[in-house]
Amino acid sequence: MSEVDFQTQKHPRLFIPNFLSSHECKELEFIHKCSSTVGYRPNVFSTTLSHLIATNSSHFIIPFIPIRERLKDKLEEFFKCEFELFIEFTGLISWSRGASIGWHSDDNRPYLKQRHFSVVCYLNTYGKDFNGGLFHFQDGEPATIMPAAGDVVMYTADDRNIHSVDEITDGERLTLALWFSRDGSHDEDTKLVSLLSQHLLHKSMASSCLPFPASSNMYWCSQNQASTDHFGFNICWARLHVLGYDIYISQDSSSGFDVSELMVKPVRLVRGSELLDHEFVNILHALQVVQFYCWKGSALQTNMSNIDSKVVKLLDVQREKISGINSLLLNDVNFASRIFCRRPSYLEENGCIYFNWTGIVAAIAAWEDYVLKLSKQIHLQLPYWRMQESLYNVQIDA
Incomplete structure (x- = not known):
């Protein structure tokens, strides 16, 4: 199906099927599921580019760059405003069970009037993933859009394109959302380049690859959406839990720790009665590797013949510690399961259904190669971005 031009004076919009490749969708899904924080509405989760920088994961910005450029070019071409637009916001947003939004325009608040155009890229598929x-x-x-991975819709952000999203009843609906402005003072790139300069200029590539969690309340999800509500769950712990993992922290007692301390402690992965004898620097590090395995699992299967996975049986005292940690970070398991419920198609496509510890060990090394490659790219491109105060795809000869 080719792109459909719905350009009219009343409701200017453009629908483009298959604008993003399957690889691009899966890569952004991986980034979101190992980086997201609580969002702006109940049961909504978001990953912004500034958050990636703040959590020492700025290298994950690299996959966004060519996508943003292609979207901006298409938007300016369609709306006949070449070289007039600035990207005001870029973010990954997922809607989980119970999330919805009624009729609105994207500039419907005084603080949103700088938004002139909206772009929504669907990263997974209705009826299959949610x-x-x-x-x-x-x-x-079109009156209704049935999301499918790779499809894009572009429209004006004003009241000519009032829209709504039905409640999610199952799964997790993933999107890449961008807003564009004609006002250069709202260009997000200027702010992002400044943040990147502060975080990367004095760091080596290796030290800039290991994630560091943000404030613990940014990862806390409760039914009343209050970070002070102790009845809920930590997003990082919950995403691992629904995939069948627990986290072990080798400390004498978990009673002396608060959630913020637990987020930055070294951890080990547990599955069933087995513990992987490999230490991750913190929960985000473990989550990134597990989600990388979910993304690349089937490809990793062919490279595991010579890998030794050091797995030991879980002791009773270790089980008790895990229970103590879960009582702090996953004390509403039913709520977490409803929000991050798994669908069989997700498991089959990503290879997690064929879990083995050797695959996780292979993923540790493959993840390191992946993030080092991205880190090298961002260190090479940053000087050019600083000169232009803009994020763009720099062609650098090897």
Whole structure:
């Protein structure tokens, strides 16, 4: 199906199927599921570029760059505003069970009036990865968009394109969202280049690859959306839990720690009655490797013949410590399971259904290669970005 031009004076919009490749969708899904924090609405989770920088994961910005450029070019071409637009916001946003939003325009608040155009890229598929979550325009065509991985919709952010999203009833609906402005004072790139300069200029590539968690309340999800509500779950712990993992922290007692301390402690992965004898620097590090295995699992299967996985049986005293940690970070397991419920298609496509510890060990090394490659790219491109105060794809000869 080719792109569909719905350009009219009343409701200017453009729908483009298969704009993003499957690889691009899966890579952004990986980044979001190992980096996201609580979002702006109940049961919504977000990953912003500034958050990636703040958590020492700025290298994950690299996959966004060519996608942003292609989207901006297409938007300016369609709306006939070449060289007029600035990217005001870029972020990954997922909607989980119970999330919805009623009729609105994207500039419907005084502090949002700088937003002139909206772009939504769907990273997974309705009916396969989630149910509910249909996108509706109040007027004009198309009236309803059934999200499919790779599809993109572009539209003006004003009241000519009032829209809503149905409640998610199952799974997790993933999108890449961008807003564009004609006002250069709202260019997010200027701020991002400044943040990148502060975080990367005096760091080696190796030291800039290991993630460091943000404030613990940014990862706390509760039913009343209050970070002070102790009944809920930590997003990082929950995402591991629904994939079948627990976390072990080798400390004498968990009673003396608060959640912030637990987030930065070295951890080991546990599955069932087995513990992998490999120490991750913190929960985010472990989560990134596990999600990388979910993304690349089937490809890693062919490279595991000579890998030795050091797995030991879990002791009763270790089980008790895990229970103590879970009582702090995963004390509403049913709520976590409803929000991050797994779908069989996700497991089959990503290889997690064929879990083995050798695969996780292979993923540790493959993840290191992946992030070092991205880190090298961002260190090489940053000087050019600083000169232009803009993030763009720099062609550098090897």
